[in-house]
Amino acid sequence: MSRLPAPDLVRVADDLETLASYRDPQAPGWTRRVFSDFDRAGREWVAGRMEDAGLAVETDAAANLIGRLPGSGRRPGVVATGSHTDTVRGGGRYDGIVGVLGAIEAVRCLRQAGAELAHDLVVVDFLGEEPNDFGLSCVGSRAISGSLDEGHLALSGPDGRSLAEAIAASGGRPAALAGARWPDGLHCYIELHVEQGPVLEQALVPIGVVTGIVGIHRLLASIEGQSDHAGTTPMSLRRDALAGAAEAILAVERFAGGGVATVGRIEIRPGAHNVVPAEADLWAEARSPDAGWLDNFGRNLAEELDAIGTRRHLGTKLSWISREHPVTATDWVADAIGEAARSRGVEPMSIPSGAGHDASHMARLGPMGMVFVPSRAGRSHCPEEWTDLEDIGLGIAVLAEAIVLCDQREEERPGAAAHLAR
Numbered sequence: 001m002s003r004l005p006a007p008d009l010v011r012v013a014d015d016l017e018t019l020a021s022y023r024d025p026q027a028p029g030w031t032r033r034v035f036s037d038f039d040r041a042g043r044e045w046v047a048g049r050m051e052d053a054g055l056a057v058e059t060d061a062a063a064n065l066i067g068r069l070p071g072s073g074r075r076p077g078v079v080a081t082g083s084h085t086d087t088v089r090g091g092g093r094y095d096g097i098v099g100v101l102g103a104i105e106a107v108r109c110l111r112q113a114g115a116e117l118a119h120d121l122v123v124v125d126f127l128g129e130e131p132n133d134f135g136l137s138c139v140g141s142r143a144i145s146g147s148l149d150e151g152h153l154a155l156s157g158p159d160g161r162s163l164a165e166a167i168a169a170s171g172g173r174p175a176a177l178a179g180a181r182w183p184d185g186l187h188c189y190i191e192l193h194v195e196q197g198p199v200l201e202q203a204l205v206p207i208g209v210v211t212g213i214v215g216i217h218r219l220l221a222s223i224e225g226q227s228d229h230a231g232t233t234p235m236s237l238r239r240d241a242l243a244g245a246a247e248a249i250l251a252v253e254r255f256a257g258g259g260v261a262t263v264g265r266i267e268i269r270p271g272a273h274n275v276v277p278a279e280a281d282l283w284a285e286a287r288s289p290d291a292g293w294l295d296n297f298g299r300n301l302a303e304e305l306d307a308i309g310t311r312r313h314l315g316t317k318l319s320w321i322s323r324e325h326p327v328t329a330t331d332w333v334a335d336a337i338g339e340a341a342r343s344r345g346v347e348p349m350s351i352p353s354g355a356g357h358d359a360s361h362m363a364r365l366g367p368m369g370m371v372f373v374p375s376r377a378g379r380s381h382c383p384e385e386w387t388d389l390e391d392i393g394l395g396i397a398v399l400a401e402a403i404v405l406c407d408q409r410e411e412e413r414p415g416a417a418a419h420l421a422r
């Protein structure tokens with residue numbers, strides 16, 4: 001049985017409702033996109049909630065909001081938790097938000113119980129987890145894990161501003177970005193998140209222990225033909241880029257077997273009713289927990305694009321925008337989450353994550369685990385996104401308990417044994 005108090009559901013509901021009020025009234029749903037005034041104001045409010053909960057708050061060079069609860073200092077490294085509070089356009093009130101506000105409530109529970117951790121506990125509201133106008137997701141966790149580079153910072157958005165300028169406007173110091181990278185001191189990272197899929201709800205299980213996070217490969221396929229008069233050019237002489245693109249879209253669907261793959265955006269030029277399309281750009285992505293499957297998908301699509309180009313006398317080009325590898329949760333962190341769930345009387349379910357998370361990047365720094373709570377009807381990235389308050393409360397209780405269990409785990413550092421032997 002746990003000695004931690006149960007989360008205060010009234011307080012949690014209040015926090016969720018208040019943060020949801022920081023939204024773009026011109027956009028549908030509960031929109032709070034990164035780099036918007038609404039996001040900046042919302043995160044300022046979150047910083048205040050962190051301080052109220054007893055955390056020392058700072059904004060790092062990448063504009064991540066970081067709240068720290070000092071441990072007794074006996075152990076090196078930090079126990080980290082958190083998520084993001086930005087949303088997609090037309091998004092909901094729970095994706096990412098539950099992990100940040102839930103972590104703050106977990107801190108309140110720990111402090112109320114007088115629980116002293118050996119490690120510092122760090123709560124992070126990562127900057128910009130959702131894809132933004134610069135075409136990049138997980139900006140903050142990339143910076144902390146050391147994979148946000150100069151090329152990313154130079155990306156420019158629709159208003160001509162660079163990503164570096166956008167980060168600076170959100171309170172970061174992009175020139176000092178190297179300082180945002182965490183030193184080799186992550187004891188573990190645990191993230192609470194809504195499932196964003198239907199599996200837990202259908203199984204009637206309120207807690208999921210994430211086994212791993214899918215890899216996501218994103219690509220741009222560009223197809224080049226020739227614009228001609230739509231009335232006078234015989235079908236046999238056309239080099240129609242859009243017809244080629246249609247074949248490519250169906251190939252993406254065909255190669256998706258065993259994983260998932262999507263063409264989510266298409267642009268054609270010149271885009272007139274009476275002109276044979278000269279150029280088509282397709283933005284596609286594939287996801288799988290299997291790195292080999294992802295590589296195969298890319299190879300198959302590249303070959304198919306070549307074949308379409310040859311058959312239709314079109315130029316084709318495939319470029320990779322990003323390739324995130326699948327990551328596996330760390331056994332001992334997942335075990336601790338399972339034990340924490342059982343201490344609350346719940347037999348949890350092991351479940352893979354088909355969505356990307358800040359945890360994918362944090363896994364580069366050290367042991368990682370995630371707690372999932374159910375999403376009603378599996379809906380997410382839409383205004384209807386919903387998780388029952390009781391399930392959120394249970395998720396927070398499991399997070400708090402898992403933090404305590406993981407904190408107590410002895411480090412397994414190869415360097416530490418060598419040090420002792422000297």
Ligand SMILES: [Zn+2]
Nearest residue numbers: 084095096129
């Ligand atoms: Zn999320």
